[in-house]
Amino acid sequence: MDCATIVVPVNYQKPGDGNLSVSISRRKATDPGHRQGVLLLNPGGPGGSGMTMPNWMKSEKIAGPFDLIGFDPRGVGRSTPLRCEVPPNEPLRESRPADRQLAQIEADAEAQEKGCAAAGGGIRKYISTANTARDMDVIRGVLGEKKINYLGISYGTYLGAVYGSMFPSKLNRSVLDASMHPDWLWYEQAKQVSVAAKENAVALATWIADRDSRYHFGTTPAAVLAAFEDLRAKVAERPVETPGTWMPVDGTTLDYILGSSGYRPAWDVSTQLIGQIRDAANAPAGQAKLSSDAGKALKILYGTIKPTTEGVFPAVSCETPWSKDLKGYEEQMRLFREKYPYGSGAMQAGPTNCAYAQWTPPEKAVDLKRNGYPVGLVVGAEFDPSTQYDGSPAMASKLNNSLISVKDEGSHGQYGRNTCVTQKVDGYLINGVLPGSRSTCDGSPRPDVPADGTAAAKTFKPAGGSLADRAAAGAAAAKGPLNRY
Structure with missing residues (x-):
């Protein structure tokens, strides 16, 4: 170039x-x-x-x-880069925060705004x-x-x-x-991410329910979702380790996995990974860990959540007004942790740095036409x-x-x-x-895994190869990340 x-x-x-x-x-x-x-x-x-x-x-x-x-x-x-100072404490990452944690989410958002204001200089509002x-x-x-x-x-x-x-x-x-x-723009756009995550989790559960003989999560979507909830409770109490390759799978991480398993061709690999997380969660104390293969596949499918210090998103997303009413955000977070808990869940309904911004954008948003x-x-x-x-x-x-x-x-x-x-x-x-x-x-085809009770199910032979290799092959075929989220 x-x-x-x-x-x-x-x-x-x-x-x-x-x-x-x-x-x-x-x-x-x-x-x-x-x-x-x-x-x-x-x-x-x-x-x-x-x-x-x-x-x-x-x-x-x-x-x-x-x-x-x-x-x-x-x-x-x-x-010319716009940067933010990194807050002194790592922000809380919780898809279903308890009431006692809501104040921490608010404090994290305020700390981010202070860091961005400190490092943004005179260019930030432009x-x-x-x-x-x-x-x-x-x-x-x-x-x-x-x-x-x-x-x-x-x-x-x-x-x-x-x-x-x-x-x-x-x-x-x-x-x-x-x-x-x-x-x-921009708060509602953020909340709709968790709405879409819930839609994808339900679609995945419906597909899994038709194939219970392979995955063993339940024969109805409701049963599969209940199994997900049971698994989430277990890993929230005792996270599953993924040595050397990924973060531990706790309750919030599992919600992220379930909510970002949207790409249809990856559903078989994703479900097998969730099954391995279930097996690890049910293992005796000290043995709740995934294999290296599973950890590599998780990283390929879902990436790694990393903190960022770039200042453009926290600036541009403040170009339209945000409410200063913290009680309103808390009410939405309570709603989302119950109704839309997958993906980032209630975090998408919480306040961002924009709720604490002390600067006024120099112009109104453009009228689209x-x-x-x-x-x-x-x-x-x-x-x-x-x-x-x-x-x-x-x-x-x-x-x-x-x-x-x-x-x-x-x-x-x-x-x-x-x-x-x-x-x-x-x-x-x-x-x-x-x-x-x-x-x-x-859209992209769903995995060629026949539903229970069909003629094809009787002769179906599962795909071979490691989960990591199959995830990598899927990413190559998709010309990009399998689950961009």
Whole structure:
């Protein structure tokens, strides 16, 4: 790739107040004879680095006619960074906090805000979606392009919608993949993550119940969910060790696993792992540990939860007002620990640093509209664990864009992963052909494990190989993490 650095104002309203650097990357069109301009890419976040995205896309058809442009948004990575001081105490991580722990969650959020305020300096309040959109237009200008094309994932969908609303004459074709909801900024968007986690856990339980002869969790969804709850109680009291490879599996970690087991092809491996956690939890004292193979598979499937010190998310997510009513957050956390406990559970309903922010964003959120640029595409997947599916049809309606819905999917971001979606998006970006105002694609197939009572179940032979190898093969086939959460 070609890489460069551009200079943009800290504050576009007062350009003389100082500058920031923004790093950009380019992978030139491989078919220059049919070049159609540039395609800007953004992976989401807010706070995700996009510098290597052109290389992610190098094998896709869009690499032929488009210069693929990646960038680190202001505050991120190689661009002028925005940082937060690390709080003195590690934040509480509890998907189902007890009442006595709610005050600690609030104190953690306040400590994070203090750390971000201390390290953010004079640039923090100017790290915003609107200013990133302005930076994108500077990128367009320095590349000498009259218009850009755009592909954004997750938060990148909102960024793209903001850019089109602010610079409609500068946007040509646009694809918003795994869209945020235009009306859920930002607290409701956070809560919907746990709603989606519950939906995925119920879907997994329903599938497991039809295959009790293999997994032995129960013959009804209710029985499987009850078995999950029983297992959660055991590991909350006595966590299962995963020596050298992952964190101990306690109650909160198990909720995370259950809530982020959305990707359908991984269900067999995921369920076997949950079964091994159950076996370890039922082992005698001192023997409650997983094998190295299981630990490696867990890491491949679910990653590792790491604390972050980047300051972009805690800044951008405060660009719309947050309630200061702590009692209201506590009420929501009590509701979510009972009704939506999987994934991050009640933590998604708790206050963030934004509830304690003492600064006022210098401008209101942009009014989203499509007025002056072509009809674009929005892609949404059922059971998306990060941007709940309802956000995609809502964004399509808001912008009068076409919508591609992916049925029974459970993963986050479909372009380059789902063949049907990729073909429709390529047809639109390359040829300008819309797939229709509303269209559907099938999601990734569920594992070929027949249900109990079917003829195929009598002759079924389970897949061989280690769990880690099977998880790695699944990740390779999916062209990305199996359970992005």
